[in-house]
Amino acid sequence: MKKILIDIGLIALAGLDIWFNPLTGKPLGIAVAVLGCAALALRRRFPLLVVVLTLPAALVQGALVAPFAALYALAVRSRDRRLLIACVAVSAVIGAIPSPLDEDPGDLAGTLIYFGYTLATSAFPVVLGQLVQTRQELRQRLVEIEDAKEHERVLHAQAILASERAQLAREMHDVVSHQVSLIAVQAGALQVAAGDDRTREAARVIRSLSVGTLDELRTMVTLLRASGDDTTELAPQPTLADLRTLVANSGISVTLSGDLALSVGTPSQRAIYRTVQEALTNVRKHAPGASATVELWQDGNDVGVTVTNTAPSRPSLPLPGARQGLVGLQERAEILHGSFESGPVEGGGFQVRMKLPILADQVG
Template sequence: MVLAVGDTFVTDVPLSAVERAFSLGAALALVARLRMPVVTLLASLPGLYLGSAWLAGLIALYTVSRLRPNRVLLAVCTLLVMIAYYLPYPLEMASVGERNERLVWLESALGAPIAALALGRAVALRGELAVRLKELTEGRSREDRLLAQQVLAAERTQLAREMHDVVAHQVSLISLQAGALRVSSVDPMARETADTIRTLSVRTLDELRHMVGVLRAGGAGSVERRPQPRLSDLPRLIAESALEVDADICDQACASCPEGVERAAFRIVQEALTNVRKHAPGAKVRVCLRREGNELQVEIRNAAPLHGAAPLDLPSGGHGLIGLTERVHLLGGFFSAGPDDAGGFVVRATLPVS
């Protein structure tokens, strides 16, 4: 707009007050060119014809070309600008004939409006192409995500199938052997042990089927979610651990704990007892769980393994303590695990409950 106002003062012919007013009005009308481009163009035509608002008329035509793609409208607006620029003021046949004889007037009247029209359409097409390119890029990204999800679903299904085939077969054999031992044994202790093994095997198979269902469904909500373990399940976990455990668990320690805190505490005790069975057979274990202010303190301490007892050769991924550390840190707590001075091992965790 500033350039358009300055252009009205660049003229070799002195302008009257009326002509100067129309020229400045045409330049100032450009303020509304983005909201009302056609009205702005029509408002600039008197200044273009009577005065020297040449640049204002071209800017208005450029704006109409960029914002209004209607071909008929563009042709009419371009023709109006050409006529307003070409015809002299005041309109006299002698002046018209003089301009007809000079090709520079005709070239200016045709070339400048056409250039403004072409530039407006080029900018508009560039914007449309940018929008189309963005849509294509987003569409390609969506396709890539869908493809990745399909590949993940296929791998998850294959993993579920292999896990079911391998683990379920072995656990089924364990359950059958335990059942046969329970029937054939006359020792009450052996029968009770075989019955425990069979019960745990059946429960493991049940949990395995549930996990396979979750994997095959990809975590979809259609799969029934089972209740997650809470601290109230700790007595059952300790009883099934087949370890000599001295439990010091406060019943009111987690009366108002969030579910995530209870689940984390349960998993910490579960992993610690599993590690004792693997690496310290025959060792005594002490499980302590208490509430101190807004923190839940969990400690599992085992003594040194019995002399001459060989550790169980059980498969292990070596990520149990790492997973517990990440779980506790996500809850904003602290976790430590390491040997003590007596040759045992201590696992401690502090979980905020507020």
């Protein structure tokens, strides 16, 4: 509606311009003037055509408003500088030469002087239109830049969230699942060895609750890992000095060998500790009665740990697993540019081995 009102007002203004300053009252002149004014309604869709249709009105009736409005509309929508210059030149020539319907041809000097005037006035709407177009493009560019910045902020926030979810998933498995698994194993052992029904029932309930908790943890860890990526660690973080306590509290027979004072940084110590923790947890869960050896070693510019357990001496209790432990260890090794291997060994046992370059201590 607003555009329609603007069109009506502009056409009326162009008509008044010709009405008060007509060069001729002949029917041809009036028809040309009406065509030029009416064509302004199409200036948004066909700006070049409207410029052409308004030029006869400028030639025959000396119209100013109609050709100026047409030139402005063309300049706002076109970046073709040669076309705009040509339109300005043609409009200036049309405005300067005498009307063919006028019986007085005028003089050459007056025509040239008037040409300079019309050239300047014809250039004004084109320059103004180009400035408006540039302003619109700058405004659009600023909007695009803001949208791009907002998109980058969203992606950055999502990346941080994904990283935190991965960290949380790893720590839930390494710490919480480790402790709950130990509770379930100890409760199962108590259930088998208890001498009275009340104790066995209490052990059964504890084991049942532990198993349910492990199931819930498995689901939560899977969901968190679905959108996470391992990049950093949560504090507090264990070191090699904590391995003796880990082995002592493991509940199985473990032989620890190697130098606990290896000259490695915190990221590598963290990864080695988690490897031993995961391996011993798996021994308790899947190889009851088995013994294990934990060997810390250094080979040139590489350090690592190897955990090997013997075959189980009795059947294991059915406990759910998060199925993310070995995956997490593989990811830790890759982050530190190392390698991780796991698999069965001769005699029915199982072995995990993590190897890390000493330069990896600079990562994390």
